[in-house]
Amino acid sequence: MAAGTPGRVRVYEVGPRDGLQNEPAFVPTEDKVALIDALATAGLPAIEATSFVNPRWIPPLADAENLCAALRDRPGLPRITALVPNEKGLERALAHGLREVAVFMSASESHNKRNINKTRAEALAAFAPVFERCRAEGVAVRAYVSVVWGCPYEGPVSPAAVLETTERLLDLGAYEVSLGDTIGVGHPRQTRELLEALLATVPADRLAMHMHDTRGTALANCLVGLEMGIRTFDSSVGGLGGCPYAPGASGNLATEDLVYMLHGMGFETGVDLDRLVAAGMLAEALLGRPLPGRALKALAATCTTGPAPSSQPVSASDR
Amino acid sequence: MAAGTPGRVRVYEVGPRDGLQNEPAFVPTEDKVALIDALATAGLPAIEATSFVNPRWIPPLADAENLCAALRDRPGLPRITALVPNEKGLERALAHGLREVAVFMSASESHNKRNINKTRAEALAAFAPVFERCRAEGVAVRAYVSVVWGCPYEGPVSPAAVLETTERLLDLGAYEVSLGDTIGVGHPRQTRELLEALLATVPADRLAMHMHDTRGTALANCLVGLEMGIRTFDSSVGGLGGCPYAPGASGNLATEDLVYMLHGMGFETGVDLDRLVAAGMLAEALLGRPLPGRALKALAATCTTGPAPSSQPVSASDR
Numbered sequence: 001m002a003a004g005t006p007g008r009v010r011v012y013e014v015g016p017r018d019g020l021q022n023e024p025a026f027v028p029t030e031d032k033v034a035l036i037d038a039l040a041t042a043g044l045p046a047i048e049a050t051s052f053v054n055p056r057w058i059p060p061l062a063d064a065e066n067l068c069a070a071l072r073d074r075p076g077l078p079r080i081t082a083l084v085p086n087e088k089g090l091e092r093a094l095a096h097g098l099r100e101v102a103v104f105m106s107a108s109e110s111h112n113k114r115n116i117n118k119t120r121a122e123a124l125a126a127f128a129p130v131f132e133r134c135r136a137e138g139v140a141v142r143a144y145v146s147v148v149w150g151c152p153y154e155g156p157v158s159p160a161a162v163l164e165t166t167e168r169l170l171d172l173g174a175y176e177v178s179l180g181d182t183i184g185v186g187h188p189r190q191t192r193e194l195l196e197a198l199l200a201t202v203p204a205d206r207l208a209m210h211m212h213d214t215r216g217t218a219l220a221n222c223l224v225g226l227e228m229g230i231r232t233f234d235s236s237v238g239g240l241g242g243c244p245y246a247p248g249a250s251g252n253l254a255t256e257d258l259v260y261m262l263h264g265m266g267f268e269t270g271v272d273l274d275r276l277v278a279a280g281m282l283a284e285a286l287l288g289r290p291l292p293g294r295a296l297k298a299l300a301a302t303c304t305t306g307p308a309p310s311s312q313p314v315s316a317s318d319r
Numbered sequence: 320m321a322a323g324t325p326g327r328v329r330v331y332e333v334g335p336r337d338g339l340q341n342e343p344a345f346v347p348t349e350d351k352v353a354l355i356d357a358l359a360t361a362g363l364p365a366i367e368a369t370s371f372v373n374p375r376w377i378p379p380l381a382d383a384e385n386l387c388a389a390l391r392d393r394p395g396l397p398r399i400t401a402l403v404p405n406e407k408g409l410e411r412a413l414a415h416g417l418r419e420v421a422v423f424m425s426a427s428e429s430h431n432k433r434n435i436n437k438t439r440a441e442a443l444a445a446f447a448p449v450f451e452r453c454r455a456e457g458v459a460v461r462a463y464v465s466v467v468w469g470c471p472y473e474g475p476v477s478p479a480a481v482l483e484t485t486e487r488l489l490d491l492g493a494y495e496v497s498l499g500d501t502i503g504v505g506h507p508r509q510t511r512e513l514l515e516a517l518l519a520t521v522p523a524d525r526l527a528m529h530m531h532d533t534r535g536t537a538l539a540n541c542l543v544g545l546e547m548g549i550r551t552f553d554s555s556v557g558g559l560g561g562c563p564y565a566p567g568a569s570g571n572l573a574t575e576d577l578v579y580m581l582h583g584m585g586f587e588t589g590v591d592l593d594r595l596v597a598a599g600m601l602a603e604a605l606l607g608r609p610l611p612g613r614a615l616k617a618l619a620a621t622c623t624t625g626p627a628p629s630s631q632p633v634s635a636s637d638r
């Protein structure tokens with residue numbers, strides 16, 4: 001398995017966008033800046049900061065302009081990215097100096113229709129001028145494909161449909177396609193079968209995995225991806241980003257869990273886990289509640305010294 | 320990988336013992352009986368119910384006698400087991416008709432000393448008459464080895480030390496040795512290296528894995544075990560069983576998460592996931608708080624219909 005030959009893994013932080021977009025209370029722009037600063041300090045190489053959709057669609061991200069303006073003034077940030085649903089969103093992103101944007105669509109027709117009110121063919125057609133403009137501006141485009149492991153309306157999604165969508169997006173000019181397990185139903189056997197189908201024609205370095213931990217299987221699925229050569233994984237600080245249909249349920253894979261596993265296995269990420277835990281603790285403080293990430297909870301307890309097992313007392317009855 | 324050739328996996332439920340032993344409030348015996356009934360109804364093949372240690376050591380399990388007496392009267396229960404630290408504990412277990420007991424020790428000297436106040440050599444010597452008596456009575460003995468993936472006092476534990484301990488316990492007469500990641504530090508590469516060392520001489524069907532999800536890696540580690548032929552995994556309903564050094568942190572792997580992954584991959588367990596979720600919801604009701612299991616939270620939201628993704632609404636902005 002590839003785990004025996006460690007290398008570099010890119011951890012793509014989506015917490016400020018994918019995590020905060022479902023928050024019931026608006027998080028002030030200065031708090032978002034502080035969180036992004038903390039994530040940058042932790043060494044994350046890419047941070048998805050917000051979304052240039054119509055503010056009425058996603059009120060928690062209605063400050064996209066102000067946030068990007070504030071971030072533009074800060075030196076030393078890693079790549080800051082944002083979702084753009086169309087040319088109008090792209091213009092707003094470009095006006096704020098973003099050098100990478102992301103488009104998004106679904107692997108299933110029903111989810112695409114409900115999520116962005118277009119057929120998949122219409123979505124791809126609408127993306128064409130976005131890609132064209134980005135090419136002219138030298139701006140990188142990432143593409144998200146959601147409900148890859150299962151659709152809430154259609155159930156299982158065929159690997160062939162995912163492959164077709166992935167190839168179309170790469171042909172349009174996406175540098176990478178991030179495959180999302182939007183409802184967190186994926187399991188490792190399915191992941192292996194899916195990736196076998198995709199990797200027959202798509203190079204591994206054009207794919208990323210965006211797993212949700214709704215049923216606890218995110219890291220096991222990532223492990224399969226690692227074994228098969230995937231080297232970019234999306235995650236969210238603290239697991240920020242609840243599951244819309246089950247209050248309290250986990251959504252996004254927690255960045256700390258992912259980084260803990262990767263470092264243990266010998267992969268380099270450029271992330272400082274202690275500082276990442278500090279960013280997670282900041283996120284909890286800003287939101288006023290614990291986040292679902294597991295390593296965050298465990299490591300926050302030993303944050304000043306880092307995850308040194310020798311400093312952890314155990315009860316007489318532990319096992 | 321073995322995932323491509325599904326077979327049967329034995330899920331060894333330890334929630335009533337390993338989960339409840341750290342509960343601050345005593346759970347009434349009748350509630351324990353109700354929980355064990357629910358777990359039995361869900362189809363778990365083995366349930367570790369309690370521990371015949373000195374009640375002063377573990378007050379939450381001080382009702383071991385009453386519990387086992389109550390369980391003895393109930394028809395249709397699967398194998399009910401209990402921890403026994405010594406001959407005295409064994410006598411109590413035998414008096415209540417148990418047909419399987421478990422002994423426990425640590426992979427590291429320091430943890431063994433602090434946990435059971437014996438060196439490992441002393442522990443093994445003390446087990447000898449326990450095994451002897453069990454052999455005479457036809458009672459099965461399981462053995463737990465804790466801190467296999469890391470010791471809170473010594474740090475890393477060598478696979479050679481684990482192998483030696485495992486072989487001694489099997490030689491004494493254990494039918495199976497359950498390897499515990501007591502502090503939840505294990506990662507998949509370490510698991511692979513550990514199992515490679517053990518499986519060179521120990522058959523896979525004499526080993527079980529008892530993973531803690533403290534840093535989110537339990538299922539990924541189990542996946543490695545599955546790939547390498549391990550077919551028995553310990554878990555705890557709802558992830559019951561907190562981590563003693565980090566309030567709110569996860570301890571035991573949640574049975575629902577494990578079963579969800581196994582069933583997705585095509586493994587048979589004999590467990591009805593809907594009924595297992597019902598048992599988890601009962602555990603939450605008895606304890607008056609949510610449990611950390613992820614699949615439990617997600618599936619409880621759709622419990623009457625089971626985990627059908629088509630019944631799950633998603634927000635317009637989900638991805």
